Amino acid sequence: MIDAADTAWMLTSTALVLLMTLPALGLFYGGLVQAKNILSVLVQCTAVAALCSVLWFAFGYSLSYSGDGDWLGNGAAFFLGNLTRGAVRAGTHIPESVYVMFQMTFAVITPALIIGAYVERIRFAAVLLISALWLLIVYAPVAHWVWGGGWLAKMGVMDFAGGIVVHVTAGVSALVIAWMIAPRHEFPHGIRPPHAPWMVMVGASLLWVGWFGFNAGSAVSSGADAGMAMLATHLSAASATLVWMAIEWIKFGKPSLVGAVTGTIAGLATITPAAGVAGPLGAVLLGAAASCVCYFAVWLVKRVISVDDALDVLGVHGVGGAMGTMLLPFVSLLGAGGGHLNLAVGPQFQAQAIAVVVAALFSAVATFVITKLADMLVGLRVNLEHETQGLDFATHGETGYHINR
Amino acid sequence: MKLITAIIQPHRLDNVRQALTDIGINGLTITEVRGYGRQKGHTEIYRGAEYTISFTPKLKIEVALADDRVDDAISAITQAARTGKVGDGKIFVFELLAAQRVRTGETGENAL
Numbered sequence: 001m002i003d004a005a006d007t008a009w010m011l012t013s014t015a016l017v018l019l020m021t022l023p024a025l026g027l028f029y030g031g032l033v034q035a036k037n038i039l040s041v042l043v044q045c046t047a048v049a050a051l052c053s054v055l056w057f058a059f060g061y062s063l064s065y066s067g068d069g070d071w072l073g074n075g076a077a078f079f080l081g082n083l084t085r086g087a088v089r090a091g092t093h094i095p096e097s098v099y100v101m102f103q104m105t106f107a108v109i110t111p112a113l114i115i116g117a118y119v120e121r122i123r124f125a126a127v128l129l130i131s132a133l134w135l136l137i138v139y140a141p142v143a144h145w146v147w148g149g150g151w152l153a154k155m156g157v158m159d160f161a162g163g164i165v166v167h168v169t170a171g172v173s174a175l176v177i178a179w180m181i182a183p184r185h186e187f188p189h190g191i192r193p194p195h196a197p198w199m200v201m202v203g204a205s206l207l208w209v210g211w212f213g214f215n216a217g218s219a220v221s222s223g224a225d226a227g228m229a230m231l232a233t234h235l236s237a238a239s240a241t242l243v244w245m246a247i248e249w250i251k252f253g254k255p256s257l258v259g260a261v262t263g264t265i266a267g268l269a270t271i272t273p274a275a276g277v278a279g280p281l282g283a284v285l286l287g288a289a290a291s292c293v294c295y296f297a298v299w300l301v302k303r304v305i306s307v308d309d310a311l312d313v314l315g316v317h318g319v320g321g322a323m324g325t326m327l328l329p330f331v332s333l334l335g336a337g338g339g340h341l342n343l344a345v346g347p348q349f350q351a352q353a354i355a356v357v358v359a360a361l362f363s364a365v366a367t368f369v370i371t372k373l374a375d376m377l378v379g380l381r382v383n384l385e386h387e388t389q390g391l392d393f394a395t396h397g398e399t400g401y402h403i404n405r
Numbered sequence: 406m407k408l409i410t411a412i413i414q415p416h417r418l419d420n421v422r423q424a425l426t427d428i429g430i431n432g433l434t435i436t437e438v439r440g441y442g443r444q445k446g447h448t449e450i451y452r453g454a455e456y457t458i459s460f461t462p463k464l465k466i467e468v469a470l471a472d473d474r475v476d477d478a479i480s481a482i483t484q485a486a487r488t489g490k491v492g493d494g495k496i497f498v499f500e501l502l503a504a505q506r507v508r509t510g511e512t513g514e515n516a517l
Binding site: 189191192193194197231248250252254256258259262295298303312378 | 427450451452453454456457458
């Protein structure tokens, strides 16, 4: 039976999650690149959102959420052919149409997150091809395993809003693509700083708000679970923001804006899998852990393994999502308003860790194959002249800023 | 006639303008420029990584004036632009071959 309150909240959540890609992620990423590449990032976000929406309608939803096979959904909902106006999504009190749409916004933002790895040097055709294949080959199966009744769901893995399904898959895949496409030509020492830190903050703030739909919407109801998830989400973001600022303040003597809002995103990614389990105290602790660990992870990827994951998709999203997933059983012990308080910590941790490792390995291998294929079919990189000129004009024929008229 | 080109710290512009006005020099042109001298740029830190900003933002001031005003102008600019720190800028003086006011067609020092 359709519940009006649940449906209203899920419609709202869906709108909030789409806002996270358009324009929030575009602004967050766009401010971090050079001025000559701002439009290319926005085009990529827009195009990936549109492309993945259509693919979700055609194949993605069915492969993820139709049937309860161990490995993959069935083809019964291809092109949403079996969707009726009055259909209610099983296990919920909302129309299936709303569920399709809510999950579509997740299928849009996950490939869009990967954009951060390959900005400022990728061919646009490669963006489209990689995103399309990645949605169907990586995202759809993993979403099915964890959320669609697949083998990880049957094993009892808990991923409230996408620590594994969204952040681990995107983060690991980002690293693989960044490694395969090779660094920007100025990497590491000639890289120019973010062209518009204020834009990064605007994007991150919209992400923060949109994340309420992402996490509290993942309750797929409008009641107590959604309320607690929103509270936990906000507290984790706040705590992580403070801790990242504190780290920079102590280390460099100045707390930066870009640092503060990077902390925000780390805290949000980290609470994502645990938003349904962590109470307020657990959320504050998770947020603090997020900034400490992600700060270190960003440094590790850039300076030690020297992969040009340009906007730190692995370091912030991948590591945050994995950490939240693994710490979930422990924060459940803190109670304080959280849910599922009688988790068996040991076995649950084992299941969570298996899920993270399997999702990471699967994402890495599948993304490697997809990227190789894209390289053979359309080529991954623009030439050096176009990279130097900037993708805005070289690829899209537009210029972001006409300051002198 | 001479053309003075001065590279100064952007935040000293108001001081310099006031100093030149005070000694009766009316009219100057500014351009936002970037460059480095002994200051050698600076570093900025984003997400823990240091970025070298080799070319620091500066302002370039251009003033055209009669030969007998050059020394006054140089000392006015120097005093007004100086903070005492590295990166305060430089002043260059060029011979100016001709000048013409567009509206009236006046030439030479009358055009300044």
